Amino acid sequence: MGATMTQTSQPIVKPAARNRRVAGMDPDKRRQILDGAHAVFTAQGFDAASMSEIAAAASVSKGTLYVYFEDKEHLFVALIEREREVQKQGVYAALTDGPDLRDALARFGEGLVRLLCGGFAVSAHRIVIGVAERMPDLGREFYERGPKQGAYRLSQFLADKVGQGLLDIDDTYLAAVQFLDLCQSTILRPRLFNALREPPAEAEIRRVVDSAVDMFLARYGCRKT
Missing domain, CATH: 1.10.357.10 (Tetracycline Repressor, domain 2)
Structure with a gap:
């Protein structure tokens, strides 16, 4: 799955699919994000907390944050x-x-x-x-x-x-x-x-x-x- 075959039957791996599989899988980075979220949610509550503030508290970019969690609710x-x-x-x-x-x-x-x-x-x-x-x-x-x-x-x-x-x-x-x-x-x-x-x-x-x-x-x- 996720690969096409040439005439010589050699698989060509699609880089995009491979990247999607590994994205968001670093346990240390995930723990880092959750630690930052813990601090922000505890201090501000759910509604007042923003993904930008959580990213800052976790010392990651906002883009990285969304690789691991699709929204604030799932986080x-x-x-x-x-x-x-x-x-x-x-x-x-x-x-x-x-x-x-x-x-x-x-x-x-x-x-x-x-x-x-x-x-x-x-x-x-x-x-x-x-x-x-x-x-x-x-x-x-x-x-x-x-x-x-x-x-x-x-x-x-x-x-x-x-x-x-x-x-x-x-x-x-x-x-x-x-x-x-x-x-x-x-x-x-x-x-x-x-x-x-x-x-x-x-x-x-x-x-x-x-x-x-x-x-x-x-x-x-x-x-x-």
Whole structure:
């Protein structure tokens, strides 16, 4: 594909096609752009940020910026995905590191709250909520790659525990969403509205998550006879 054959059957590679394949593939340059975008989006928000400012912050030309990302929306989604991938691996690890159900749920919940209440995550949520009405595809992608994926991963963990006879749940996805919401109670919403200017204290995170685990197990835990 992308080459024509001469009478001697020697392929002639078309330079333009080859260049298109390699353009935008330098991981160091991509990381450089995302670092610059992180600084600009965090400082100015989505609407105020411009591609010119992002290019300047990343120390690349505007043309180079568009080789890697076709528009500001795709750049923002890529940035969110990078930051989430770095942070959520530790959160998911809580579901596989130990056999104790209560401990696993508590560590998962605490990690989740720390992630969601961090500065970048809060800014990202605010930005997406602000533009989701006029950019529904961006909002949907943010939701599906973040909250929905997290709930699905947790539901798989819960299904395994149902199979082990530790939980009694008919709809593990619904139960997962309920647990996620319980862990965020009184913490995330104040952060999103800037009523809570700093991330919550560790003691408060533990207090809220411990209560969430107690309520969850009271509803879904299998009672020993």
